Amino acid sequence: MSIAVQSVPDARGRFGPYGGRYVPETLVAPLEELESAYAEARADKDFQAELESMLRDFAGRPTPLQFAARLTEHLGGPRIYLKREDLLHTGAHKINNCIGQGLLAARMGKRRVIAETGAGQHGVATATVAARLGLECVVYMGTEDMDRQRLNVFRMRLLGAEVVGVEAGSRTLKDAINEAMRDWVTNVRTTYYLLGSVLGAHPYPRIVRDFQSVIGREARAQFLKAEGRLPDFLFACVGGGSNSIGLFYEFLGDAGVKMVGVEAGGRGTRLGEHAARLAAARGFSGARPGVLQGTYTYVLQTGDGQIATTHSISAGLDYPAIGPEHAWLADQGRAEYTAVSDDAALDAARTLARTEGIIPALECAHALAGLIERAAKINRDQIVILNLSGRGDKDMEILSRYV
Numbered sequence: 460m461s462i463a464v465q466s467v468p469d470a471r472g473r474f475g476p477y478g479g480r481y482v483p484e485t486l487v488a489p490l491e492e493l494e495s496a497y498a499e500a501r502a503d504k505d506f507q508a509e510l511e512s513m514l515r516d517f518a519g520r521p522t523p524l525q526f527a528a529r530l531t532e533h534l535g536g537p538r539i540y541l542k543r544e545d546l547l548h549t550g551a552h553k554i555n556n557c558i559g560q561g562l563l564a565a566r567m568g569k570r571r572v573i574a575e576t577g578a579g580q581h582g583v584a585t586a587t588v589a590a591r592l593g594l595e596c597v598v599y600m601g602t603e604d605m606d607r608q609r610l611n612v613f614r615m616r617l618l619g620a621e622v623v624g625v626e627a628g629s630r631t632l633k634d635a636i637n638e639a640m641r642d643w644v645t646n647v648r649t650t651y652y653l654l655g656s657v658l659g660a661h662p663y664p665r666i667v668r669d670f671q672s673v674i675g676r677e678a679r680a681q682f683l684k685a686e687g688r689l690p691d692f693l694f695a696c697v698g699g700g701s702n703s704i705g706l707f708y709e710f711l712g713d714a715g716v717k718m719v720g721v722e723a724g725g726r727g728t729r730l731g732e733h734a735a736r737l738a739a740a741r742g743f744s745g746a747r748p749g750v751l752q753g754t755y756t757y758v759l760q761t762g763d764g765q766i767a768t769t770h771s772i773s774a775g776l777d778y779p780a781i782g783p784e785h786a787w788l789a790d791q792g793r794a795e796y797t798a799v800s801d802d803a804a805l806d807a808a809r810t811l812a813r814t815e816g817i818i819p820a821l822e823c824a825h826a827l828a829g830l831i832e833r834a835a836k837i838n839r840d841q842i843v844i845l846n847l848s849g850r851g852d853k854d855m856e857i858l859s860r861y862v
Contacts, residue, residue: 500562513591534831555670658752
């Protein structure tokens with residue numbers, strides 16, 4: 460059975476009440492230019508052919524849909540398939556969007572790209588694509604994240620990118636985005652801002668979603684070929700929300716497919732101890748609608764409206780807001796959002812390593828932890844696709860410290 464769900468923003472960039480464009484006046488014209496250029500690129504067969512070619516020959520698509528036989532047996536619940544985005548060039552789903560936006564930047568004549576990064580995977584993917592296309596690249600990264608992800612900092616610099624450490628605020632992703640936006644305001648004529656998730660002002664949430672939706676298109680076709688029907692559940696981690704919306708989008712109209720986004724429960728439910736924006740039903744406090752960095756969505760904030768500090772063992776999941784399309788899907792009840800703790804994610808990473816021989820990134824270990832928590836309540840004849848959005852190379856130092 461199909462259902463009607465608004466899956467593209469309206470003319471104002473809104474998903475229901477969420478989204479929109481809340482930016483300084485100096486960025487209105489550049490965003491309108493970007494919106495127009497993207498519309499033209501979507502309709503251009505040559506652009507789409509080049510995008511498809513780079514995704515195939517440079518990034519390594521399609522990625523496999525692997526039946527996780529030993530994990531399925533270990534959990535004793537539903538049958539589990541893994542969408543192996545960890546096998547892509549650079550080690551995560553981020554390359555999908557970076558190729559698309561990199562080609563768009565070159566099409567617009569912008570020879571300098573800037574980006575923000577938390578876990579470092581978006582920064583690495585941006586630097587990789589910039590090197591491939593001959594573009595100057597600057598990546599902003601909070602110094603807290605730089606310390607947690609030293610390997611990715613080196614990778615970006617080896618690829619020729621300038622990595623700028625951000626000391627402001629909590630020294631994490633939110634602060635890196637602030638600095639990237641300041642750079643863009645100053646250098647808007649020559650610079651393309653390659654945003655890494657389904658965040659920010661319109662049209663970025665749609666652009667990033669569209670470039671990541673290749674995940675769901677492939678997964679749907681692969682699953683139908685393997686099983687002859689649609690899956691019962693989709694699981695994915697949710698930071699800003701690009702890997703999850705990339706998987707969910709192609710299934711939005713299928714009422715029988717339940718979608719579960721797993722956020723960072725950190726070390727507790729009190730404000731400042733987690734990064735769970737939509738998991739209020741699980742007791743996580745502090746999130747309510749507000750504006751952050753160009754968009755209206757659910758934001759973790761104090762009682763007087765100040766942006767709250769967050770915590771997650773995963774550098775890619777500690778952003779205080781969530782993509783506006785996820786906010787709308789949550790309000791509509793089309794997707795469910797839950798959260799798991801740091802410890803549960805660490806345990807899940809070890810479980811996958813020892814059952815399937817795959818070491819996941821700590822981000823997608825959260826998704827697996829959410830599935831493990833629920834597995835006993837899912838019938839054995841039901842089937843799950845879990846988006847394995849990245850590999851764990853970057854997290855070896857953290858894993859070695861805690862596991």
